[in-house]
Amino acid sequence: xxxxxxxxxxxxxxxxxxxxxxxxxxxxxxxxxxxxxxxxxxxxxxxxxxxxxxxxxxxxxxxxxxxxxxxxxxxxxxxxxxxxxxxxxxxxxxxxxxxxxxxxxxxxxxxxxxxxxxxxxxxxxxxxxxxxxxxxxxxxxxxxxxxxxxxxxxxxxxxxxxxxxxxxxxxxxxxxxxxxxxxxxxxxxxxxxxxxxxxxxxxxxxxxxxxxxxxxxxxxxxxxxxxxxxxxxxxxxxxxxxxxxxxxxxxxxxxxxxxxxxxxxxxxxx
Amino acid sequence: xxxxxxxxxxxxxxxxxxxxxxxxxxxxxxxxxxxxxxxxxxxxxxxxxxxxxxxxxxxxxxxxxxxxxxxxxxxxxxxxxxxxxxxxxxxxxxxxxxxxxxxxxxxxxxxxxxxxxxxxxxxxxxxxxxxxxxxxxxxxxxxxxxxxxxxxxxxxxxxxxxxxxxxxxxxxxxxxxxxxxxxxxxxxxxxxxxxxxxxxxxxxxxxxxxxxxxxxxxxxxxxxxxxxxxxxxxxxxxxxxxxxxxxxxxxxxxxxxxxxxxxxxxxxxxxxxxxxxxxxxxxxxxxxxxxxxxxxxxxxxxxxxxxxx
Numbered sequence: 001x002x003x004x005x006x007x008x009x010x011x012x013x014x015x016x017x018x019x020x021x022x023x024x025x026x027x028x029x030x031x032x033x034x035x036x037x038x039x040x041x042x043x044x045x046x047x048x049x050x051x052x053x054x055x056x057x058x059x060x061x062x063x064x065x066x067x068x069x070x071x072x073x074x075x076x077x078x079x080x081x082x083x084x085x086x087x088x089x090x091x092x093x094x095x096x097x098x099x100x101x102x103x104x105x106x107x108x109x110x111x112x113x114x115x116x117x118x119x120x121x122x123x124x125x126x127x128x129x130x131x132x133x134x135x136x137x138x139x140x141x142x143x144x145x146x147x148x149x150x151x152x153x154x155x156x157x158x159x160x161x162x163x164x165x166x167x168x169x170x171x172x173x174x175x176x177x178x179x180x181x182x183x184x185x186x187x188x189x190x191x192x193x194x195x196x197x198x199x200x201x202x203x204x205x206x207x208x209x210x211x212x213x214x215x216x217x218x219x220x221x222x223x224x225x226x227x228x229x230x231x232x233x234x235x236x237x238x239x240x241x242x243x244x245x246x247x248x249x250x251x252x253x254x255x256x257x258x259x260x261x262x263x264x265x266x267x268x269x270x
Numbered sequence: 271x272x273x274x275x276x277x278x279x280x281x282x283x284x285x286x287x288x289x290x291x292x293x294x295x296x297x298x299x300x301x302x303x304x305x306x307x308x309x310x311x312x313x314x315x316x317x318x319x320x321x322x323x324x325x326x327x328x329x330x331x332x333x334x335x336x337x338x339x340x341x342x343x344x345x346x347x348x349x350x351x352x353x354x355x356x357x358x359x360x361x362x363x364x365x366x367x368x369x370x371x372x373x374x375x376x377x378x379x380x381x382x383x384x385x386x387x388x389x390x391x392x393x394x395x396x397x398x399x400x401x402x403x404x405x406x407x408x409x410x411x412x413x414x415x416x417x418x419x420x421x422x423x424x425x426x427x428x429x430x431x432x433x434x435x436x437x438x439x440x441x442x443x444x445x446x447x448x449x450x451x452x453x454x455x456x457x458x459x460x461x462x463x464x465x466x467x468x469x470x471x472x473x474x475x476x477x478x479x480x481x482x483x484x485x486x487x488x489x490x491x492x493x494x495x496x497x498x499x500x501x502x503x504x505x506x507x508x509x510x511x512x513x514x515x516x517x518x519x520x521x522x523x524x525x526x527x528x529x530x531x532x533x534x535x536x537x538x539x540x541x542x543x544x545x546x547x548x549x550x551x552x553x554x555x556x557x558x559x560x561x562x563x564x565x566x567x568x569x570x571x572x573x574x575x576x577x578x579x
Binding site for chain 1: 319322323324325326340342345346348349350352354355356357358359360361365366369370372373374375414417
């Protein structure tokens with residue numbers, strides 16, 4: 001591999017960080033995320049945690065909602081956070097990572113970049129940049145939840161901190177295949193909106209169709225394994241570091257989707 | 271032995287069933303600027319896109335400095351002004367030029383110096399910290415030219431560099447090309463034949479995706495037949511042709527456009543044809559506007575079938 005490959009990959013991902021944190025559009029997205037997260041933290045997350053903390057006899061209620069595993073978490077805030085985050089961050093990933101290359105390709109900006117970098121550096125650099133942005137957002141959300149726990153009881157730090165780390169690592173792994181899927185879609189479509197629409201179609205219809213057909217032909221069940229987020233419902237039932245038991249699923253999905261996206265990018269006319 | 275900077279062999283490109291380039295073969299050595307001409311849809315942009323690595327050809331091989339287009343070895347060595355490529359609207363012009371320079375391997379300090387240098391070359395230092403959306407069409411074009419100059423590449427492919435520029439900025443682009451052509455080979459695709467005529471010593475002609483077999487050379491000093499192009503003020507065309515035709519050494523006089531005459535002559539019979547022509551004009555009290563040696567590029571392209579008897 002060319003010695004400049006990682007250097008260019010790093011420069012391209014740093015430029016994506018600037019786009020995420022130092023441009024008007026990026027800052028607007030950040031502020032929106034902060035406001036939404038503030039209200040989630042302040043109301044559903046805090047109230048649910050208080051409810052769980054005060055009334056331990058709500059097992060059947062949470063079981064009814066499908067959130068029974070919340071009670072396995074020693075710190076209720078993290079149990080609630082875990083369930084919210086498993087829905088919010090993959091959805092956020094679909095919108096945040098939708099425009100990795102498509103609008104730049106339509107505008108011709110990618111041409112100016114590939115004159116100075118390989119398509120691989122560009123593809124993986126953009127992917128890495130978007131992943132770092134999401135990792136920072138996830139870490140910020142997890143830290144804010146930790147702050148909420150410590151606000152209630154500062155003595156919980158020693159037990160809350162490992163939970164926070166486990167959740168952060170798991171959420172980063174959870175958004176990995178979604179980001180890879182958006183990288184592959186973005187390399188193929190003309191706009192972020194198209195990429196988002198395709199992602200929703202793949203995520204919902206494809207998973208649904210595979211499930212229906214897999215009932216008749218169990219061999220098809222394997223393809224469901226390729227749909228990003230396949231493991232999320234199983235993951236929601238786990239707590240603490242147990243959650244890493246399913247880490248192989250998003251990692252394998254990401255590898256397959258990135259290989260597919262890289263191939264699309266290599267063949268694409270710019 | 272010096273190897274050619276560009277080698278194309280049996281290059282074909284097909285866009286959804288339509289042949290854009292058909293079996294194109296040519297080799298180019300490092301030289302003074304080379305023009306690429308042809309009508310709309312002839313395949314000029316497709317050819318430049320393949321050379322730049324933006325498009326993969328349907329078949330055939332292309333080598334730039336011995337490497338396939340887009341190879342890492344060509345970074346910093348080959349650059350381009352792609353047609354209609356725009357900068358990212360989210361970042362300032364300067365930030366993007368520094369980013370491009372850094373991708374080419376320059377350190378941060380050198381990248382800053384280089385971004386300043388290329389902006390100064392296109393007289394746009396004052397818009398360095400503006401975002402691309404506030405630039406006029408001409409300014410955006412000059413910024414796009416600036417990015418192609420980063421790092422002084424050995425080969426620069428320019429697709430319509432002067433389209434949409436005012437005369438002052440056309441002069442600026444011309445000066446940049448003239449200044450850098452000692453170290454850089456420019457390939458310029460353009461419809462502005464007069465501009466190519468001024469800048470290029472060699473012309474490649476593409477028609478319907480087919481590269482025409484003869485490279486049109488501007489240098490005709492060695493030719494057995496030479497030409498003089500005469501632009502006259504309002505004059506009686508038939509009379510002018512008859513009188514010029516009667517001069518010793520004149521092989522043929524054509525009148526491709528109103529008040530323009532191309533005189534083909536044998537330099538062996540009459541070495542000072544320009545003086546003869548002026549004397550003839552003076553004798554008949556006609557007025558001439560311009561007399562230039564050789565045919566214009568436009569005449570070479572559009573009146574290629576006209577040969578002296």
